[in-house]
Amino acid sequence: MQRTNFGEMACSIARTLDVIGEPWSPLVLRDVYAGFTRFEQIQADLGISRKVLTERLNHLVEQGVLERRPYDRRPRFEYVLTEKGTELVDLLMVMVGWGDKWLAGQAGAPVLYRHHACGQVSSVDLRCAHCGEPMHAGDVDLLPGPGAAI
Amino acid sequence: MQRTNFGEMACSIARTLDVIGEPWSPLVLRDVYAGFTRFEQIQADLGISRKVLTERLNHLVEQGVLERRPYDRRPRFEYVLTEKGTELVDLLMVMVGWGDKWLAGQAGAPVLYRHHACGQVSSVDLRCAHCGEPMHAGDVDLLPGPGAAI
DNA sequence: AGCTTAAGTTCCTTAAGGGAACTCTGCCTG
DNA sequence: CAGGCAGAGTTCCCTTAAGGAACTTAAGCT
Numbered sequence: 001m002q003r004t005n006f007g008e009m010a011c012s013i014a015r016t017l018d019v020i021g022e023p024w025s026p027l028v029l030r031d032v033y034a035g036f037t038r039f040e041q042i043q044a045d046l047g048i049s050r051k052v053l054t055e056r057l058n059h060l061v062e063q064g065v066l067e068r069r070p071y072d073r074r075p076r077f078e079y080v081l082t083e084k085g086t087e088l089v090d091l092l093m094v095m096v097g098w099g100d101k102w103l104a105g106q107a108g109a110p111v112l113y114r115h116h117a118c119g120q121v122s123s124v125d126l127r128c129a130h131c132g133e134p135m136h137a138g139d140v141d142l143l144p145g146p147g148a149a150i
Numbered sequence: 151m152q153r154t155n156f157g158e159m160a161c162s163i164a165r166t167l168d169v170i171g172e173p174w175s176p177l178v179l180r181d182v183y184a185g186f187t188r189f190e191q192i193q194a195d196l197g198i199s200r201k202v203l204t205e206r207l208n209h210l211v212e213q214g215v216l217e218r219r220p221y222d223r224r225p226r227f228e229y230v231l232t233e234k235g236t237e238l239v240d241l242l243m244v245m246v247g248w249g250d251k252w253l254a255g256q257a258g259a260p261v262l263y264r265h266h267a268c269g270q271v272s273s274v275d276l277r278c279a280h281c282g283e284p285m286h287a288g289d290v291d292l293l294p295g296p297g298a299a300i
Numbered sequence: 301a302g303c304t305t306a307a308g309t310t311c312c313t314t315a316a317g318g319g320a321a322c323t324c325t326g327c328c329t330g
Numbered sequence: 331c332a333g334g335c336a337g338a339g340t341t342c343c344c345t346t347a348a349g350g351a352a353c354t355t356a357a358g359c360t
Contacts, residue, residue, distance in 0.1 A: 097240075104297050114291045120280045127276075128267065140263040
């Protein structure tokens with residue numbers, strides 16, 4: 001299939017896709033976050049091909065999103081989120097927010113998120129890191145940054 | 151390749167991936183958001199195969215993320231974000247935030263975002279829609295929701 | 301009448317996903 | 331201590347999707 005290499009584009013979206021853009025990768029990350037940390041658990045939960053799961057886990061480890069660590073004297077391993085990986089979960093939370101709103105239908109959200117700070121079932125909202133006001137697609141101007149190509 | 155159908159899983163992440171999880175789709179969305187709204191523009195900007203671009207655009211239109219509208223009496227069309235699509239751009243902004251932090255390297259961010267409300271170059275931050283406090287991976291408990299499978 | 305341009309189609313090659321069977325390693329049980 | 335078992339992958343074959351170049355179609359322009 002000779003997939004185009006997104007990682008070398010001067011675009012943080014393309015680079016992020018290079019890390020978790022392959023099919024299944026976000027779901028593998030979700031599983032690890034949700035506590036399915038072992039190969040067999042993830043494979044059984046997702047129904048993913050073992051070959052593809054191996055490839056995805058290796059790639060996520062190479063990218064520093066997951067850490068592979070032994071949990072037994074036998075050759076047994078579990079995968080845990082690194083700090084880099086934990087921050088990627090933000091992306092999943094936004095996907096959940098959008099999916100719950102636009103795709104869940106009458107049945108409602110499959111999973112609810114209870115916020116520790118307030119104890120309420122809630123969802124994420126995007127705010128400006130600088131002023132704290134809402135920050136969405138229409139609230140910003142795009143400017144070339146220091147890492148822009150040419 | 152007989153890709154697994156994510157859309158029918160009881161998971162908002164999987165369902166969202168069914169809409170924009172295919173290769174190139176987020177970049178197509180980015181281009182439309184950035185003002186590349188025509189087939190030739192997107193194709194030239196991304197270097198994507200025309201065949202794949204056709205498939206992606208059709209899929210995004212079917213999913214209600216983009217609208218295909220004529221802009222001339224000749225058969226000429228442009229693609230514009232629907233409300234559903236505009237809200238998906240939130241996802242791109244979070245990808246940008248993560249990519250800028252973890253993947254941009256010394257060169258820095260390729261694109262900067264200036265927030266209208268405060269006029270500052272900034273980035274997005276995830277907050278609880280209920281209480282306004284930060285809401286990240288470690289700040290929530292997961293509970294089964296009404297749309298949970300079984 | 302022929303050229304140009306935007307927006308796709310078609311066709312072929314190559315590589316990636318699906319899925320089942322197989323391997324390898326070390327503990328556990330009789 | 332032989333055999334079984336379980337976790338974590340590998341290997342192999344088949345099908346399908348991505349790349350890429352060439353071709354098509356439908357106005358409008360010269």
